[in-house]
Amino acid sequence: xKKIIKIAHLYYDLMNLYGxxxxxxxxxxxxxxxKVDIEIHKLTLGDNIDFRKYDLYYIxxxxxxxxxxxxxxxxxxxxxxxxxxENGKMFxxxxxxxxxxxxxxxxxxxxxxxxLNIFGYNAIxxxxxxxxxxxxxxxxxxxxxxxxxxxGFKNCSTNIVNxxxxxxxxxxxxxxxKNFYGIMINGPLLVRNPYFTNYILEKxxxxxxxxxxxxxxxxxxxxxxxxxxNFVLNSNLD
Amino acid sequence: MIFxxxxxxxxxxxxxxxxxxxxxxxxxxxFLYHIFNxxxxxxxxxxxxxxxxxxxxxxxxxxxxxxxxxxxNNEEFREPFMSxxxxxxxxxxxxxxxxxxxxxxxxxxxxxxxxxxxxxxGDVLLFETSDYNxxxxxxxxxxxxxxxxxxxxxxxxxxGNADNFMNIILETIKNCNIKLILNIDNPLINKIKYACGNxxxxxxxxxxxxxxxxxxxxxxxxxxxxxQSKLExxxxxxxxxxxxxxxMCSFDRGTPNFLVDEVDFDKKQLKINNNIVNFFSSNFFEIxxxxxxxxxxxxxxxxxxxxxxxxxxxxxINEFIIASRKIKILKIQPDCPxxxxxxxxxxxxxxxxxxxxxxxxxxxxxxxxxxxxxLYNTDFSSLNxxxxxxxxxxxxxxxxxxxxxxxxxxxKKIIMIKDLKDLNYKLFNESKGDxxxxxxxxxxxxxINILKEKDS
Numbered sequence: 001x002k003k004i005i006k007i008a009h010l011y012y013d014l015m016n017l018y019g020x021x022x023x024x025x026x027x028x029x030x031x032x033x034x035k036v037d038i039e040i041h042k043l044t045l046g047d048n049i050d051f052r053k054y055d056l057y058y059i060x061x062x063x064x065x066x067x068x069x070x071x072x073x074x075x076x077x078x079x080x081x082x083x084x085x086e087n088g089k090m091f092x093x094x095x096x097x098x099x100x101x102x103x104x105x106x107x108x109x110x111x112x113x114x115x116l117n118i119f120g121y122n123a124i125x126x127x128x129x130x131x132x133x134x135x136x137x138x139x140x141x142x143x144x145x146x147x148x149x150x151x152g153f154k155n156c157s158t159n160i161v162n163x164x165x166x167x168x169x170x171x172x173x174x175x176x177x178k179n180f181y182g183i184m185i186n187g188p189l190l191v192r193n194p195y196f197t198n199y200i201l202e203k204x205x206x207x208x209x210x211x212x213x214x215x216x217x218x219x220x221x222x223x224x225x226x227x228x229x230n231f232v233l234n235s236n237l238d
Numbered sequence: 239m240i241f242x243x244x245x246x247x248x249x250x251x252x253x254x255x256x257x258x259x260x261x262x263x264x265x266x267x268x269f270l271y272h273i274f275n276x277x278x279x280x281x282x283x284x285x286x287x288x289x290x291x292x293x294x295x296x297x298x299x300x301x302x303x304x305x306x307x308x309x310x311n312n313e314e315f316r317e318p319f320m321s322x323x324x325x326x327x328x329x330x331x332x333x334x335x336x337x338x339x340x341x342x343x344x345x346x347x348x349x350x351x352x353x354x355x356x357x358x359x360g361d362v363l364l365f366e367t368s369d370y371n372x373x374x375x376x377x378x379x380x381x382x383x384x385x386x387x388x389x390x391x392x393x394x395x396x397x398g399n400a401d402n403f404m405n406i407i408l409e410t411i412k413n414c415n416i417k418l419i420l421n422i423d424n425p426l427i428n429k430i431k432y433a434c435g436n437x438x439x440x441x442x443x444x445x446x447x448x449x450x451x452x453x454x455x456x457x458x459x460x461x462x463x464x465x466q467s468k469l470e471x472x473x474x475x476x477x478x479x480x481x482x483x484x485x486m487c488s489f490d491r492g493t494p495n496f497l498v499d500e501v502d503f504d505k506k507q508l509k510i511n512n513n514i515v516n517f518f519s520s521n522f523f524e525i526x527x528x529x530x531x532x533x534x535x536x537x538x539x540x541x542x543x544x545x546x547x548x549x550x551x552x553x554x555i556n557e558f559i560i561a562s563r564k565i566k567i568l569k570i571q572p573d574c575p576x577x578x579x580x581x582x583x584x585x586x587x588x589x590x591x592x593x594x595x596x597x598x599x600x601x602x603x604x605x606x607x608x609x610x611x612x613l614y615n616t617d618f619s620s621l622n623x624x625x626x627x628x629x630x631x632x633x634x635x636x637x638x639x640x641x642x643x644x645x646x647x648x649x650k651k652i653i654m655i656k657d658l659k660d661l662n663y664k665l666f667n668e669s670k671g672d673x674x675x676x677x678x679x680x681x682x683x684x685x686i687n688i689l690k691e692k693d694s
Contacts, residue, residue, distance in 0.1 A: 019614025
């Protein structure tokens with residue numbers, strides 16, 4: 001039987017501020033290596049999104065204006081999204097997209113927006129934006145080498161608070177629930193962190209009943225090691 | 239006695255007196271730093287903004303003072319502008335780097351202030367920036383014109399994102415009489431036309447034969463900033479710049495006051511409001527810059543004497559020959575994907591052999607981990623057709639090679655240069671044809687020196 005992974009890239013044109021397209025390219029590349037067919041559907045406002053049809057739903061980060069536009073559209077699918085998450089569909093939300101799955105986004109003006117209310121956290125707008133490089137350590141990837149690092153770039157206007165859910169790393173700006181992964185890191189996270197990409201895909205392949213072969217000698221891993229050597233091990237990061 | 243009378247007139251108000259004393263104090267402190275052989279520029283910038291804040295409203299700025307908002311560092315604009323002004327013996331006070339902070343801006347102004355008259359020691363102030371703090375805090379007293387040449391989605395480092403930047407601009411210009419010059423090919427910039435009552439001059443490029451009728455890369459600028467419907471673009475010059483209208487509301491690119499038409503990259507000629515102007519690039523950014531020069535010359539009333547100056551611009555100086563091979567430097571700003579994309583577009587799509595040396599040590603000067611987002615807001619797939627070999631160098635060579643492979647560039651074309659000592663051998667012995675350099679500012683000098691060793 002033909003093996004196939006179907007991916008929905010949600011709001012690809014609105015939530016793609018810092019090269020989040022790279023995450024889709026990474027998924028495509030990594031899945032192709034497994035000799036599994038891949039279908040990528042780019043969906044946006046006005047499309048009828050089926051939350052039962054796809055194996056992985058990806059949504060990236062966007063400007064606050066675009067985020068509110070997307071929120072308005074996503075709220076139409078609130079029940080379908082909740083069911084999909086409960087049924088073990090894989091979701092990956094990066095950058096500020098994670099906010100959309102919480103309870104509220106509260107602005108400094110006092111105004112607040114109701115979000116999907118799937119998770120209990122809130123996003124509170126800050127006086128000053130957080131614009132920074134970031135390194136997390138992901139214990140599940142720690143094999144004694146440098147593979148435990150997850151690094152990236154963060155540019156957001158909110159803090160996540162009241163996040164009592166299970167987390168990937170010990171900071172409040174991420175969440176893991178069943179096969180839902182939310183991380184407030186912008187940009188091509190899956191390109192820069194190939195160990196994490198393998199981790200996510202292994203879970204996805206498990207959920208489909210497919211075998212997953214780990215390849216760690218590809219160009220992305222060389223880039224990862226180069227970055228660790230140049231900018232993590234040999235730098236004086238705060 | 240004459241001096242005292244003049245001093246008395248100058249010190250007519252308490253504010254003016256304070257301003258003059260502040261300028262004197264600033265100059266004394268910087269002089270002391272200078273004589274003690276300290277890096278006076280570095281130290282000046284530690285306190286310059288505090289001095290400037292105290293006296294900014296008392297300074298007499300030139301009548302022509304332009305704040306230019308850009309997403310990329312813009313020598314193509316600055317060089318002809320300066321030569322135009324030099325041509326008529328006008329002195330320009332200007333900054334070199336658009337990432338200039340408030341402190342650097344303050345130091346620039348204070349260093350060029352005359353002691354008693356509080357006037358700037360120049361005829362024109364030209365300040366390029368990509369930082370909203372300058373707009374927010376210093377636009378009002380310092381500038382007669384705000385020129386918005388480009389706002390890109392990548393202006394994230396200091397500004398949050400383009401929407402945040404736009405909100406700051408609208409808030410700042412609302413209560414100020416500053417004149418605006420706007421590139422309305424960018425829908426976000428065009429939003430200002432609908433949102434404020436300031437005096438506005440607009441410019442843009444009409445549809446050209448080089449345009450694409452489909453998006454060059456996914457861009458959220460394709461949505462109407464007024465009603466959020468998807469804009470209908472009849473053509474794209476660049477991913478976020480083109481000719482468009484909103485199908486659902488009155489938001490429209492419309493006809494700008496200065497319309498660039500009949501762009502011909504082969505003849506290197508175009509028309510601005512039906513006047514023929516020559517240029518020496520194959521790059522839409524260059525056309526916007528040229529147009530901007532044309533508009534500013536027109537605003538200053540010096541266009542008639544200077545249009546020749548624009549026409550006479552030197553051919554691209556970033557070209558040289560080594561070992562009988564033509565080397566061409568492509569100008570880019572690594573954290574600005576539009577500049578990378580456009581540099582790639584300027585590599586001709588012909589059958590001659592061509593090679594690319596690509597490498598960045600730093601994508602952004604402000605981030606230690608080198609955010610690589612800009613690589614993924616750019617499309618590299620044209621390199622399959624345009625180049626024979628691609629040499630990846632620098633600290634991020636594998637990031638670049640990864641990006642190229644993701645765009646399905648033939649892996650046989652991609653050559654990793656792990657040690658720069660090997661570059662010359664591989665480049666000159668294993669390839670033929672022109673060599674294009676797409677490298678960041680930190681390593682360009684080193685690379686050129688290495689290439690020149692081939693001749694020596």
